[in-house]
Amino acid sequence: MDYHHHTNNSIDSKAVMQEVCEQAITKGIKEICFTEHYSVNPDAPTYGHMDFAIYQQDIKDSQASYGDRLTIKMGIELCEPHLMMDVYEKELSSIPFDFIMGSVHNIGNQKLRLHLRANQDTFYDDYFAEMYKLVSDANIDVLAHIDLMKRYAVQEGHEVYVFEQYKDQIAAVLEKAIQRGIGIEINTSGLRSSLGEALPTPQIVSLYHDLGGKILTLGSDSHKAETVGAGIKEAAQIAKQCGFTHIYQFDKREPKAVSLS
Secondary structure (H helix, E strand, C coil): CEEEECCCCCCCCCCCHHHHHHHHHHCCCCEEEEEEEECCCCCCCCCCCCCHHHHHHHHHHHHHHHCCCCEEEEEEEEECCCCCHHHHHHHHCCCCCCEEEEECCEECCEEHHHHHHHCCCCHHHHHHHHHHHHHHHCCCCEECCCCCHHHHHHHCCCCCCCHHHHHHHHHHHHHHHHHCCCEEEEEHHHHHCCCCCCECCHHHHHHHHHCCCCCEEEECCECCHHHCCCCHHHHHHHHHHCCCCEEEEEECCEEEEEECC
8 A cells, every 4th residue: 555645646756656556556556545735824835736627537437447457546745734733634624535634834834945054053953843833733643754854954065853853842743643643654755765764753653652643544645657656665664673463454544454464
């Protein structure tokens, strides 16, 4: 299962959904959830691109073409869904999503990279603090790429954070997620970059397990048809190594455990 994929319904992808489905079938993927970027904030880069009528028709057409060989779910990745919550509710309440992810891509209306450049000493603290606000308030199912900030840190010449230094902040995020029934994902996009590690690290996945977390999804975060499912086997191994025996699929936002064995 690949529970994080983008197509041309997202501002940063040119992938065609039916081509993604064909590649998924070829690679042995049994279930895919499309999770297009969406924001209601006019200052966010993802604002204004999504046309939900087109997206829903793409899902229906793909299900009609490939539904006997591939389970296709409709999801969404919301940017800063703890902000402007009333607008998100108004825009999304009538759409029958299977799965909703929440992510932090901006802090104070600044892209993460720009926030990092302007806040050299506090950018990791700021990021995890924003993630805590998100998980405290947002109406989501899973937190996307919990430690995404490290990708931009490395690109800007900074070190990857030291887990022990931020463990308490991260634990607070995970405890709040567990309290509210929100899961996390193992996002494999970092494995395909110079970063060379998943988002989040196995240390965070293990901490989530030790704190009692159960809901875990695996996602490639791919923006291309040819990389659908990339790293999913590796992510499953990480999940097992961290103590998980199951991952989760979603249907109409209801989680269901699926054995990793």
